[in-house]
Amino acid sequence: MASKLDRGPIEEVAAVDILIYGIVNGMTFALFAVGFSFVYGISRLPNFAHGALYVVTGFIAWTFINSAGLPFWLSIILSLIIVSLAGVAIYQFVMIRVRGMPISEIIVSFGIALAILEGLRLQGIGGFKGFIGPGYVLPRFIDGVVDTPWVTIDLQRLFIIAVGLFIMGFMWLFTHYHKMGLALRAMAQNERAALMLGINSDRMANISLAIGSALAGLAAIAIMPLGNINCESGYDVLTKAIAVCVIGGLGSWGGTILAALTLGLATTIMSVLGGTMWNNVLVFGLIIFILIVRPSGLFGQQKELEERV
């Protein structure tokens, strides 16, 4: 790639730009995906409301910061708690009833996603204005830019990379060393055995959804400041999360990161070459292609989770 673009000093910078922004992009993919992947990996629940939870966190945080005037940190923490509870509510009141029927789980959670996203877009019901328009922005964590000899990059983007790595590391440690995390992993590997050991499947599902929703919220907090909060991103986030999970496969954090980075770089390159409209084509096309060719994902570890074809 570098050689193709290498036509002069300006293009050389462009290549490094692509690399850096590709990595950032990859990290955003990873942040989108980690919540969805966690829930599906642990409880086999395809939570198609993931994207909606992402958007909801943004709006709740915005409301706390702007309408309620609460300090930044408090708003973040409160909104993360709220979205966690929302995730648990989704499971406890709705998904639990269709547990075990995957098609229904998908459709039901997608329905909830639509209810939330389109509901946020509604105007005029009871004077509710609707969250439309460019005015809704979350403040950045860190303002400012870093000037390096190769590329100029803003600190928020670096922050995203940091957050991504932190979450990956934390989740890995959690599921390998903490009792709760180990229980969740046990659940993922062999539900029956875990049940026999006294691990409560529904409680695990609740916990995994709480954590998964919080992860979605964290992604929102980190990434939304780059643009504005809008409802369309809900669908976008879901699609990208699915893409990472499908391509990377389940059960290996490494696989998720690799897939996310690959997708990040690929879409960045695609944007440079053809424009952002083809990104969707790339993402959907890859999802379909990988599902056909290798349903367990390129790096899928837990083959037990994949039903035999």
Place this chain on the structure above:
Amino acid sequence: MEEEKEPIIKVRNISKTFGGVKALNNVSFDLLEGEVMGVIGPNGSGKTTLVNTITGFQKPDSGEVFFRDVKLTGLPPYKIADLGVARTFQIVRPYLSLKSYKNLIVPLWSPRARRFAGSRGGDRDAVAIDLLEEVGFERDAYVPYKLASALPLGYLKRLELARCLALRPEVIICDEVFSGLSMSEIASMVPLVENLRIKGASIIMVEHRLRELFRVADKVIMLDFGEKIAEGEPEEVMQDPRVKRAYLGEEIEL
């Protein structure tokens, strides 16, 4: 003078590993035409894997299987069945939502059955009921019209055999047809198997019930941990010390 019978199935050096466990280790044997061969061995010795490998449901890591001169390894299961190598399933697989005789419509609809059908091809229902009667479904008691889900295991095992018969197979591989049956049910299955041999089929029988197997088998091979440790006539094999050790364990001095 005995005629030289041609081997109808040739298994050559089949090996298959599942994530660290060698299910089959360099297994080779011949099945002669018209012969009934038993495959015995303790649980986990690779018997069902062998069946799956021959019939195409699993691919061996190395080695080949031949039916007459055609190489079976690498072919999908339906092509192998189409060539005339039929199998039963150890855990019976009837179409539970269908009536018993309708279960046979599926194999009768297959290209192979249609090739053999000739002029009577049109009325598959009648052919199905006749086939069921051959395997012992009492037509007068309307057993063929019962839903497959309502049949007891003995009848389901016979249904498996009937499914094979519908294909007019040259080779039938029976995966534990006697298991799970009561003594009287087995007693009525044995003549069925005899009947198949008389009709000209060559049979491989994977079995646990040695006494009944030895009544029908011409030759027996034994697998243990994926390896063929004995081959020969039933009485010979039972005398083999390795066979005794595998089934009964070693003698210890107390």
Place this chain on the structure above:
Amino acid sequence: MAKEERRKERLDRGIKARTDGLYAIQSWREVGYLVAPRAGLILGLLILPLILPGLYWQRVLALAGVYALLALSFDFLAERVGLVCIGGAFVIGVGGYIAGGLNYYFALSPALTIPIATFGGALICTLLWLPCLPLRGIYFAVVTFMFPFLTQSIILAGGLLGSTEGLSPVAGFPNIWVGIYLIMVIVLLSIFGLRRLCGEDIGIVFAGVKDNDQAVLASGINITRVKVYALFIATAMGCFGGAFIAHFSGFAGLSLFAVDFSIMPIAACIMGGPGTMAGPVLGAFILAPLSELLRGLGQLRVVLYCAVLVGFILFKPEGLLNWAARKYHQFEHWVKV
């Protein structure tokens, strides 16, 4: 402490016991018993366009007919063949764009575009989904679900086929009655045709594939080929629906790939009675007008479908038609235990 308990006892009605299997029919009343449901369906669908007030409701009815075709094809694939396909929007889009495109670019009349779109579209959909067929249930469902989104983004990114504006105008039917009765007749033909098909030997093979595909393989049948036959028939119905919409509404655009077309058939199927063919049609004819009434809520209509779906799965998974058939064929009374 003995508590008086009751249980429901169900007995087949005398008529059903006598006529089931058609061994002997003794009276006109028994003939009536058998014929009534079918006649009711046929007459109902044919008369409905005449009694509904106004153009608006007739358009709703036509749209309901398209949804009925989709629900029917979903039911056929899912309940009779074991293929869960949530790509209804893709099939509609393919059919609609082929018909609309042939008319818009080449000025072919609907009499030509509709058959071409139906069978050509079915061919395209089947070929595209062919590599997906070996996938297990949920993966197949997810893949088919993604296809409409992929196609939408290709059309947008490439600026093809009219992009966001779509193709317009597309020739309509000479008369709205032609349109409505065309779709009603096709729906009726499809219901009875599919039922007949499932009674034939190939229908038994379909049931075998759904029940136990390994056993079908062991019987020497190429199950991928069998699934292809089923998929072709189902997508043909959907592509016809798409072609119909294009001509009926005079427009072929991205709205043909709306997620409604993927989700509503499932809701209609569960609500109406999975496996009965006529049930999903009934479900479609209930849900389509219902969702029209809620048009003001925009995308929230899909939430309605999901709510219906969940509600019926939880409380009445047998669906309306199975419930009605049970009442028709059996009578129940409480019996003391």
